[in-house]
Amino acid sequence: MRNKKTIGIVVGAAVIVAAIIAGIIVFMTTRATPQKELEAFAALLQEQRYEEMYDHLSEDARAAWSQEEFVTRNQNIYSGIGAADIEFSDVQAETTDTGANVSYHQKMETSAGMVEFDNTAVVVREADGYRIDWDSTFIFPQLSDADSVSVQTSQGARGAILDRNGTPLAQDGLVYQVGLEAGATDAGSNAALASALDIEEAAVESAMSASWVQDGMFVPVKTLSAADYRAASAQLDAVQGISVQQTSGRVYPYAETCAHLTGYVQTASAEDLEAHADEGYTQESLIGKSGLEAAYESDLRAKDGVRIIVRNASGQEKAVIAETAAQDGKDIVTTIDLSAQQALYDDMGENEGAAVAMNAQTGEVLALVSTPSYDPNDFANGMDNAQWEALGNDTRNPMLSRYQSAYCPGSTFKAITAAIGLESGTITADTVFEKTERWQKDSSWGSNYVTTTHLYDEPSNLANALRYSDNIFFAQLADQIGAQTLADGLDAIGFNSTLPFELTLTQSSYGERLNDAQTLAATGYGQGDLLINPVHMTALYTAYVNEGSILQPYLIYADGERKIYKEDAYSADTAQTLLEDLRQTMSSYGDNPTNAAGKTGSAEVDNGAEVIGWTCAVNEQAALTVMMENTKEEGSSLYVQPIAAQMLEAISE
Numbered sequence: 001m002r003n004k005k006t007i008g009i010v011v012g013a014a015v016i017v018a019a020i021i022a023g024i025i026v027f028m029t030t031r032a033t034p035q036k037e038l039e040a041f042a043a044l045l046q047e048q049r050y051e052e053m054y055d056h057l058s059e060d061a062r063a064a065w066s067q068e069e070f071v072t073r074n075q076n077i078y079s080g081i082g083a084a085d086i087e088f089s090d091v092q093a094e095t096t097d098t099g100a101n102v103s104y105h106q107k108m109e110t111s112a113g114m115v116e117f118d119n120t121a122v123v124v125r126e127a128d129g130y131r132i133d134w135d136s137t138f139i140f141p142q143l144s145d146a147d148s149v150s151v152q153t154s155q156g157a158r159g160a161i162l163d164r165n166g167t168p169l170a171q172d173g174l175v176y177q178v179g180l181e182a183g184a185t186d187a188g189s190n191a192a193l194a195s196a197l198d199i200e201e202a203a204v205e206s207a208m209s210a211s212w213v214q215d216g217m218f219v220p221v222k223t224l225s226a227a228d229y230r231a232a233s234a235q236l237d238a239v240q241g242i243s244v245q246q247t248s249g250r251v252y253p254y255a256e257t258c259a260h261l262t263g264y265v266q267t268a269s270a271e272d273l274e275a276h277a278d279e280g281y282t283q284e285s286l287i288g289k290s291g292l293e294a295a296y297e298s299d300l301r302a303k304d305g306v307r308i309i310v311r312n313a314s315g316q317e318k319a320v321i322a323e324t325a326a327q328d329g330k331d332i333v334t335t336i337d338l339s340a341q342q343a344l345y346d347d348m349g350e351n352e353g354a355a356v357a358m359n360a361q362t363g364e365v366l367a368l369v370s371t372p373s374y375d376p377n378d379f380a381n382g383m384d385n386a387q388w389e390a391l392g393n394d395t396r397n398p399m400l401s402r403y404q405s406a407y408c409p410g411s412t413f414k415a416i417t418a419a420i421g422l423e424s425g426t427i428t429a430d431t432v433f434e435k436t437e438r439w440q441k442d443s444s445w446g447s448n449y450v451t452t453t454h455l456y457d458e459p460s461n462l463a464n465a466l467r468y469s470d471n472i473f474f475a476q477l478a479d480q481i482g483a484q485t486l487a488d489g490l491d492a493i494g495f496n497s498t499l500p501f502e503l504t505l506t507q508s509s510y511g512e513r514l515n516d517a518q519t520l521a522a523t524g525y526g527q528g529d530l531l532i533n534p535v536h537m538t539a540l541y542t543a544y545v546n547e548g549s550i551l552q553p554y555l556i557y558a559d560g561e562r563k564i565y566k567e568d569a570y571s572a573d574t575a576q577t578l579l580e581d582l583r584q585t586m587s588s589y590g591d592n593p594t595n596a597a598g599k600t601g602s603a604e605v606d607n608g609a610e611v612i613g614w615t616c617a618v619n620e621q622a623a624l625t626v627m628m629e630n631t632k633e634e635g636s637s638l639y640v641q642p643i644a645a646q647m648l649e650a651i652s653e
Contacts, residue, residue, distance in 0.1 A: 042086075057070070057132055059131075159299060159302070159331045197232065207221050252376040262293060299330045348628075353370075358542065360618055362551070410614055413525070422574040426480050439476065460472075474524040495508045535553055541597075592645075610629070615644035
């Protein structure tokens with residue numbers, strides 16, 4: 001037993017000795033040559049492991065720099081310039097009496113672009129191997145220990161969003177930073193400024209109590225557009241200690257009129273920075289959050305100019321390490337006609353809904369309106385908590401872009417059912433269905449019937465069914481078309497598909513219950529599970545003036561180019577039949593000065609608790625869709641139609 005124990009002790013000791021020797025070998029290997037020592041130091045720098053880099057400093061370097069000082073200097077400079085992808089190459093050592101001069105080539109990405117330079121490090125031999133006799137020239141050859149590195153930025157201009165005639169809908173322009181001069185206020189200044197700016201007094205108090213504020217400093221509280229500043233200037237002038245500075249910012253001249261179209265910008269959030277990592281965004285960067293500002297962020301975005309400068313102890317410029325010029329963003333020219341946009345927005349008034357106008361020969365979108373709206377200048381200039389809460393708690397949902405959403409279309413869809421019925425050969429223009437006050441397919445429907453509110457003496461053919469909006473006719477038509485044929489017909493014109501468009505649109509859909517006879521019948525007259533996007537609906541109506549081809553709606557100006565979404569979706573005969581029938585229908589509502597073809601619709605939602613009113617119309621110049629929510633008390637489609645007629649006349653001039 002004693003022998004075994006002795007053997008075990010000997011073996012254990014041997015293992016320990018071997019491990020120690022191995023550790024010494026590894027340690028000495030890393031420091032075995034000046035070249036390897038520099039390469040080990042460089043590897044740590046590449047990973048920004050500054051504390052471990054300090055262990056590689058020579059005795060003299062550590063005497064000159066504490067670990068904290070060393071780490072702080074390296075960290076501040078490398079992070080300040082946005083250093084990344086640091087590489088060392090062509091490492092060569094020239095032996096000296098005390099060690100070696102090791103030359104190398106270094107390059108790195110920075111906020112000012114690629115930086116490359118040749119440098120030489122002094123590596124000294126010490127008792128335990130080689131170490132770096134580090135000073136600030138290791139960072140940049142021009143940088144002494146007494147120097148500093150600074151980064152200067154210059155801003156480019158974000159691209160403008162223009163209407164088809166070059167009128168700016170969004171652009172960089174003059175804004176006003178309004179605040180107070182610390183130490184120059186009186187007891188009533190905070191309240192007076194809050195009142196003038198229509199913000200909470202707490203927001204002013206919070207700004208004035210910031211830790212950095214000292215007497216004589218300008219303390220910004222809110223940024224105003226030029227128009228808002230002019231409106232508030234008299235009240236602002238009366239505030240003790242008021243201070244105003246002009247600066248550049250994002251300006252939306254037509255505010256609510258174009259808000260959902262343009263969208264808005266804000267300073268980049270943490271989520272934005274993560275989503276756009278390595279794209280040069282900072283916490284101060286503006287980024288598009290919605291609308292065209294977001295959709296065309298990569299084009300509109302300006303790129304800051306950056307200079308990395310070495311300054312001496314007196315603050316004077318000593319050397320420029322790297323420099324990139326600021327780049328302005330690209331302007332976006334849209335198909336929007338501001339006069340049409342303004343007319344439709346004004347006519348929508350306080351209604352909750354959307355209006356879409358297209359050029360009926362090209363597909364160009366002339367106007368996109370969603371109401372109620374909001375002021376994108378508030379987002380660009382910054383909002384206080386009260387403003388945020390007011391928007392979030394507004395039951396009318398002004399932030400919702402309604403023309404990007406999908407809704408039940410009601411009787412406007414009958415023109416689509418009719419087209420599929422004609423194309424499938426289910427009916428002709430002369431087909432007559434049984435005329436009755438109520439209809440069900442068979443007794444399996446129980447007490448459920450399709451009813452009509454429009455009794456008429458004329459034959460129940462297609463023209464009269466459209467004119468009198470005969471639900472029973474289109475319920476029977478859908479039943480005869482059949483679920484599969486109807487589904488195929490709808491899929492062929494873009495249902496359950498993404499409509500190509502510059503802004504994301506909710507897909508139009510018909511649900512999964514067409515095989516249910518009652519749902520199929522309801523779908524025929526625009527109810528059931530049908531949902532359609534107003535932009536898509538507008539495009540569908542262009543087929544009637546384009547010999548059956550559905551135009552492609554588009555927003556970015558292309559010099560009047562004609563774009564087709566669905567070539568020959570219907571035959572020319574089908575298109576002509578419906579054009580004539582829908583003109584007759586439109587004329588039945590009253591005067592029809594633009595010779596438009598169209599259809600109204602009243603879609604019951606929430607089990608009939610509310611009604612969505614629609615009007616869709618097209619003439620040789622323009623196609624128009626108007627959708628308004630919550631119209632039950634106003635008369636549903638009867639309320640919408642005169643407004644739509646006024647719009648159509650305005651955009652057809």
